[in-house]
Amino acid sequence: MTLPAVVFVCGRNSVRSPMAEALWKARFGKDAPVVSCGVEPADYADGFMIAVMREEGADLSGFEPQGLDAVPDLTGARVICLAAEAHEAAAALAKRCYARLEDWHLADPVSMEGSREARLEAYRAVREALKARIAAITQ
Secondary structure, three states, X not given: OXXXXXXXXXXXXXXXXXXXXXXXXXXXXXXXXXXXXEOOOOOOOOHHHHHHHHOOOOOOOOOOOOEHHHOOOOOXXXXXXXXXXXXXXXXXXXXXXXXXXXEOOOOXXXXXXXXXXXXXXXXXXXXXXXXXXXXXXXX
16 A cells, blocks of 8 residues: 655644654654644654653654644645644645645643643553554555
């Protein structure tokens, strides 16, 4: 199965979209055409995201969030929006790239309150939801 290029879009490119990018590469190979970006990129990657991805064997400690303007021309790509607040920007990107837009809106685990373990569980839930969506692509 040949997959088109994929662009994962979320609000800040610090949690959901870098997770998705790493999980996509884990599933389809490190050279799979995939990129992640955010509408308003954060200054740094989220520490909890780095921790739960390390559990998967992915080292995202050097990940640097980027904006939509950093996305190369990926004509025909699949643009996957991971956050409701990013939908309008993702739709504009899809239009620019003549791409198919998909919405996989997931709750932002950053808003989770509670103990460190409770917060990590919220991040793990997002990671597992992304893994399931990505796995379903080839089924």
